[in-house]
Every structure is written in structure tokens, then in C-alpha cells.
Amino acid sequence: MAQENEQPDPKVADGKKHFFIVGGSLGGLAAGLVLRQLGHDTTILERNPTPVLEHQGAGIVAGGDTLAFFKKHNRCDRRIAVTSHRRQYLDKDGNVIHKEDMDQNMTSWDLAYYLMRANYDGVENAYCMVPDAKPTDGKAVHLHDRTVTDIQARDDGVEVSWTSSRGEAGRVQADVLIGADGPSSTVRTLLAPEVQRVYAGYCALRGTRDVSDAARESFCERFTFFHAPGVQILAYLIPGPDGAVEPGKRLINFVYYTNFPEGSTELKELMTDKHGKRRRITMPPGLTAPAAWEKQRKIARERLPPQFAEIVCATRKPFVQAVTDVISPTNEFLDGKVVLIGDALAGFRPHTVASTSQAAFDAMVLGDYVSGKVSREEWKRQTLGFARFIQKRGVDMGNRSQFEDLPLEEHIRDRNAASVPREEEVYPEWATAI
Numbered sequence: 209m210a211q212e213n214e215q216p217d218p219k220v221a222d223g224k225k226h227f228f229i230v231g232g233s234l235g236g237l238a239a240g241l242v243l244r245q246l247g248h249d250t251t252i253l254e255r256n257p258t259p260v261l262e263h264q265g266a267g268i269v270a271g272g273d274t275l276a277f278f279k280k281h282n283r284c285d286r287r288i289a290v291t292s293h294r295r296q297y298l299d300k301d302g303n304v305i306h307k308e309d310m311d312q313n314m315t316s317w318d319l320a321y322y323l324m325r326a327n328y329d330g331v332e333n334a335y336c337m338v339p340d341a342k343p344t345d346g347k348a349v350h351l352h353d354r355t356v357t358d359i360q361a362r363d364d365g366v367e368v369s370w371t372s373s374r375g376e377a378g379r380v381q382a383d384v385l386i387g388a389d390g391p392s393s394t395v396r397t398l399l400a401p402e403v404q405r406v407y408a409g410y411c412a413l414r415g416t417r418d419v420s421d422a423a424r425e426s427f428c429e430r431f432t433f434f435h436a437p438g439v440q441i442l443a444y445l446i447p448g449p450d451g452a453v454e455p456g457k458r459l460i461n462f463v464y465y466t467n468f469p470e471g472s473t474e475l476k477e478l479m480t481d482k483h484g485k486r487r488r489i490t491m492p493p494g495l496t497a498p499a500a501w502e503k504q505r506k507i508a509r510e511r512l513p514p515q516f517a518e519i520v521c522a523t524r525k526p527f528v529q530a531v532t533d534v535i536s537p538t539n540e541f542l543d544g545k546v547v548l549i550g551d552a553l554a555g556f557r558p559h560t561v562a563s564t565s566q567a568a569f570d571a572m573v574l575g576d577y578v579s580g581k582v583s584r585e586e587w588k589r590q591t592l593g594f595a596r597f598i599q600k601r602g603v604d605m606g607n608r609s610q611f612e613d614l615p616l617e618e619h620i621r622d623r624n625a626a627s628v629p630r631e632e633e634v635y636p637e638w639a640t641a642i
């Protein structure tokens with residue numbers, strides 16, 4: 209990231225600033241942590257009405273930038289991942305038809321979140337001890353129930369308007385505003401309203417379950433896949449409750465991609481929750497309508513290898529994500545007073561296993577820019593290069609997997625391409641153009 213002999217941009221290298229961050233998920237927390245540890249004051253505005261986001265996510269493949277982020281910015285002493293040692297592919301009968309030795313680290317969304325909260329604003333939790341702040345750290349404020357609704361440029365920064373679920377409203381003044389508010393970003397929509405988030409034609413059905421004897425052989429410390437026309441399912445082991453990484457406490461996490469055409473009855477059924485509310489993008493854990501889920505269980509038994517059918521059918525709180533595409537044309541607006549990071553900048557398809565890494569990388573390279581270690585041009589080039597290149601890769605991988613009938617070798621090739629460390633990727637010119 210940081211390169212020698214580059215001139216810092218004076219606008220950001222001239223002393224302590226107050227950064228406001230919209231969104232308190234992994235991207236917002238990563239940025240808050242990096243900037244705070246550089247001595248800047250930070251305030252996160254998160255729309256969720258409760259003080260913490262919890263029990264909504266499942267597994268995360270912790271890529272190189274996620275691990276690098278935690279190595280550098282996490283002051284809690286604990287293991288953050290479970291290592292899978294092998295990739296393997298099954299046929300419909302459940303036989304292993306291809307395997308490769310490869311270490312990959314898997315964590316859980318909750319563990320990543322609580323580690324970041326413990327480090328950022330000292331939230332006590334069952335996952336880790338809260339580390340001491342350093343005297344050089346800037347302020348870290350996390351405000352929940354703050355939905356950002358408007359942004360106005362001012363001479364010396366940005367005025368940000370928010371509302372709460374209790375009908376309150378307010379305004380704050382930021383030196384710099386960071387939009388870490390996810391793929392449907394309000395910040396991006398206010399500044400680039402032409403950018404649309406578009407449904408890709410399939411959903412990811414997700415969930416976790418305990419490690420049964422039947423599942424142990426197929427999924428313990430293995431990253432296991434199955435492909436069929438219009439279907440892909442994968443599973444891996446993740447930390448269990450409270451982030452436990454010990455055998456016996458870990459969980460199996462699965463992601464099951466299956467096609468649901470736009471406007472179809474099947475999509476409507478799946479995305480209408482048990483209270484009758486139609487959800488556009490996400491069906492949170494525990495809210496799937498029982499009849500709709502029963503139908504998916506039946507389909508899973510018919511078309512998945514037995515080991516995968518077993519974990520899908522046994523999951524107690526499934527959740528669903530409609531797979532979508534979105535990318536912003538740029539990562540900064542209002543002459544650098546507003547910056548987009550993570551999913552707000554580019555929402556990747558999950559096949560890339562790179563969304564958390566993007567959030568971590570964007571936060572770290574932003575820190576390099578703010579501290580003057582890289583130039584504005586280099587910061588933009590690196591951030592946009594990652595966003596554009598991986599976003600396109602996700603579209604290609606997903607479309608090939610869901611809408612083409614390919615031999616297994618092609619799926620393996622796509623998957624292996626997505627595992628190349630970021631430092632070894634050579635971005636084409638279109639990706640880094642600024």
C-alpha cells in the first residue's frame with residue numbers, strides 16, 4: 209500500500225480532523241479504527257435502532273486484506289479464524305471428484321464485528337476482552353439510530369442531516385464524510401443518483417448448523433463445493449457462538465446459490481417474510497416464511513448431494529440475500545470532502561469472497577492517504593482498481609456459474625482465480641483509470 213517518495217496531499221495531511229462515518233458495519237468500523245489510531249476524531253452514524261448489530265450474519269472467508277487489517281489494527285489477543293486446509297468438489301452422489309490442498313481462513317461476521325467494536329469504542333462483549341485505548345488515539349463515538357438523509361457541502365467540510373426512529377432530527381458538521389453505508393448507500397445515492405443497484409437473477413440461501421457426525425467428514429476444515437446448472441453450493445467451518453474456534457463448538461456455514469427470475473412467483477414467495485412483508489434484498493435470519501422454506505428444503509433434497517442437502521435442511525434460521533450488482537463511478541465527491549468505501553463503493557457478488565477484504569483494504573489505504581503515505585492519485589488508483597476489477601470478476605463468475613452449463617474445470621479455474629492474493633493481481637488500465 210504505502211509507497212516511498214510520494215507527496216502527501218496537503219488537504220488531508222495538515223493535522224487532526226473530525227471524520228463522520230455513515231454506517232457502522234464492518235466497513236465503517238474498519239475506517240473508524242484506522243483513522244482513530246492515526247489520532248483523528250471519528251463519529252459513526254448507524255441507522256440500526258439498537259446499539260449493536262447482531263446475529264444477522266454468518267460466515268466470512270477472511271482474505272489477505274481482512275487478515276492484514278486485524279493484524280495491524282486489532283489489539284485484542286485471540287484467534288480470529290478457523291483454517292480450512294483443503295478445497296474439494298462433490299458430485300451429485302456426494303463423492304469427492306476433485307481436491308486441492310489450500311489453506312484458507314474462515315471467520316464469522318459476528319466475531320469480526322465484535323472485535324472491531326471492542327477496538328473501536330470499547331463495547332464489552334463475550335467474544336473478546338476490550339483493549340485499552342492509547343493516549344495518541346483520536347475520539348471514537350458510535351451513535352446508533354441515526355439515519356443519514358442529506359449532505360450539503362460547506363466551505364470547511366460537509367453538513368450531514370440525520371433522523372431517528374423516534375422522530376428526532378439533527379445536523380452535524382464533518383471535516384470529511386465517509387460513506388460506508390453499504391450497497392444501497394444513501395451517501396452515494398445523494399451524490400450519484402444515476403447509479404442503480406440491480407438484481408442479478410439469483411439468490412444466496414444461507415445458514416449455519418452444528419457439526420453432525422454425518423457432516424464432519426465433508427466439511428471439517430474443508431472448503432467444499434457442488435456445481436450443477438443454475439445451482440452452486442459451498443460450505444465451510446466457522447467460529448461458533450461467542451467466536452469459539454475449538455472443535456465441538458464451531459459451526460458449518462453454507463451459501464447456496466439458486467436462480468429465481470426477476471418478477472417470478474418463486475422469488476416473491478421466497479422474499480415474503482412470515483409476517484407477509486415483501487423484502488427486496490435481504491430476508492433476515494428467522495423471518496423466512498415456513499412454507500417457502502419447506503419448499504426449498506424439498507428442492508434441496510432433490511438436487512443437492514446428500515451432505516449438502518442435510519445441512520440446508522437442518523439449518524434453523526436460514527436467511528436469504530438477493531444477489532445484486534452496483535458500482536459507483538468514483539470514490540470521492542465534493543472535492544474529496546466525501547469518500548465512499550466498501551460495499552457503498554462497489555457491491556461485489558459473494559462468489560468473490562472479497563467484500564470484507566474490500567472494506568478492510570479501503571480503510572487501510574484511506575489511512576495511508578490521510579497520513580500522507582500515499583498520494584491522492586495513488587489512493588484513488590488502488591481503491592478504484594480493487595473495486596472495479598473485483599466487481600467485474602464477481603459478475604463474470606456469477607453469470608458463468610448460474611447461467612451457463614460449464615465443465616467442472618471451468619468452475620475450479622474461476623474459483624482459483626478469485627484466490628490470487630491482491631498484491632499479485634495485475635489490474636487492467638480500465639480498472640485503475642481516474
Ligand SMILES: Cc1cc2nc3c(=O)[nH]c(=O)nc-3n(C[C@H](O)[C@H](O)[C@H](O)COP(=O)(O)OP(=O)(O)OC[C@H]3O[C@@H](n4cnc5c(N)ncnc54)[C@H](O)[C@@H]3O)c2cc1C
Binds near residue numbers: 233253261317391564
Ligand atoms: C447485518 C449484516 C450482516 C452481514 N452478514 C454477512 C455475512 O454473514 N457474510 C458476509 O460475507 N457478509 C455479510 N455482510 C456484508 C458484509 O458486512 C459487507 O459486505 C462487508 O463487510 C462490507 O460492508 P460495508 O460496511 O461496506 O457495508 P454493509 O455491511 O452493508 O453495512 C452498511 C451499514 O450502513 C448502515 N446504513 C445504511 N444506510 C444508512 C444511512 N442512511 N444512515 C446510517 N447508516 C446507514 C447499515 O445499517 C449497515 O450497518 C453483512 C452485512 C450486514 C449489515
